[in-house]
Amino acid sequence: MKIEKILTQNRRDFTAYFKCEHCDHTPILKGYDDSYFHNEVIPKMICERCGKQSPEDYRPLTTKYRDGEQI
Numbered sequence: 001m002k003i004e005k006i007l008t009q010n011r012r013d014f015t016a017y018f019k020c021e022h023c024d025h026t027p028i029l030k031g032y033d034d035s036y037f038h039n040e041v042i043p044k045m046i047c048e049r050c051g052k053q054s055p056e057d058y059r060p061l062t063t064k065y066r067d068g069e070q071i
Helices: 035-044
Strands: 002-010 013-019 028-032
Touching: 028 035
Parallel strands: none
Antiparallel strands: 002 013, 013 028
């Protein structure tokens, strides 16, 4: 899965369209904007339609705020 488009963001919580790289399924999911979520959680998300994870060449987005920064 990868983030297709962020719909709303409040501090570090966000809601976005995610997109499966294999079957193009685009669910709306909630997330947390920190490096752990972008680097560890998103690549391991399993698509509910095809059951696959992100490929090995997945490149995470950067966060809106630096890690540890008070918002």
